[in-house]
Amino acid sequence: MxxxxxxxxxxxxxxxxxxxxxxxxxxxxxxxxxxxxxxxxxxxxxxxxxxxxxxxxxxxxxxxxxxxxxxxxxxxxxxxxxxxxxxRGEQGSLTIGFTSASGYTLLPEVVRRLRERTPELALSLKELVSTAQVEALGAGQLDLGLMRPLALHQELVSLPIATEDMLLAIPAREADSYPLAPTLACLHRRPFIMYSPHEARPFYQMLTSRFERANVAPDVVEHIGQVHTMLALVSAGIGAALVSQSCARLQFDGIVLRRMETEPVHTVCVYRRDNENPILQMFVRDILPGFDGARMVRRD
Known part of the structure; x- marks a missing residue:
């Protein structure tokens, strides 16, 4: 030869x-x-x-x-x-998982910044709930996940990328019965649309904990996994719901959104510790620190 x-x-x-x-x-x-x-x-x-x-x-x-x-x-x-x-991270591919809520504002900005840095990047985007993203990351089916914080295995790294206020979504016909600056207390014994403990476990656990600490017991009428379905039920007058600020982009008719006087919610990006994809490494090193709510955390 x-x-x-x-x-x-x-x-x-x-x-x-x-x-x-x-x-x-x-x-x-x-x-x-x-x-x-x-x-x-x-x-x-x-x-x-x-x-x-x-x-x-x-x-x-x-x-x-x-x-x-x-x-x-x-x-x-x-x-x-x-x-x-x-x-050098100037060409390659990246598979990103994202929740429906992060798809409204965060994901487009992530994609925009990646495209600016690497125009020839081949992107694959998969909408998955947070728990499904963790499974896909463990199986090597995703390079990066945009999700709510939750307990992770040792082989996964979680870094903060965004922080959002919570909004109270109220049926417009009942808006006058809620305070202009609502707190969790105003939801006590009111019809409430809760997140699914299976499909939306991080949000379900977070809200359950916050309600318990505030000694508030809303009247949960439905458990829903996707926020757009939740807002559709609010629009129909089924009950109120708590959503992240990015969900305001959905603009359902018949809904009033009010900023909640409560703790904000966070979105994290998660990836495998042993993932050597240069595009992923470039994102974590060069792009992630530019996001609001992001900070560099020791990876060891």
């Missing part, structure tokens, strides 16, 4: 049709150049150059071999360039 260096020597001689000029072009002396051509012809099994006269000529086999040699060298150069670009 011939070597790439032998192809480069052949192409130089074939284009110059002169061993001296080809050797100078390759920054080498003529004897080793001649030896490389001889080795190439031996490996190919035919004579590629006619050196029987003072003028170097391509044989018929040499004419046929030259464009293929050029194609191989071009592929080698392109492969090297691609490898360097991928290693």
């Amino acid at each position: 011939f070597e790439i260096s032998q192809l480069r020597c052949f192409v130089a001689v074939a284009e110059e049709l002169h061993f001296g000029r080809a050797a100078e072009r390759l920054n080498m002396t003529q004897p080793p150049l001649s030896r490389q051509i001889q080795l190439l012809e031996h490996n190919v099994g035919v004579q590629l150059l006619d050196r029987s006269s003072r003028v170097v000529r391509l044989t018929a086999a040499g004419h046929a071999f030259l464009p293929e040699a050029l194609r191989i060298l071009r592929m080698v150069d392109e492969a090297g360039l691609l490898a360097r670009r991928v290693a």
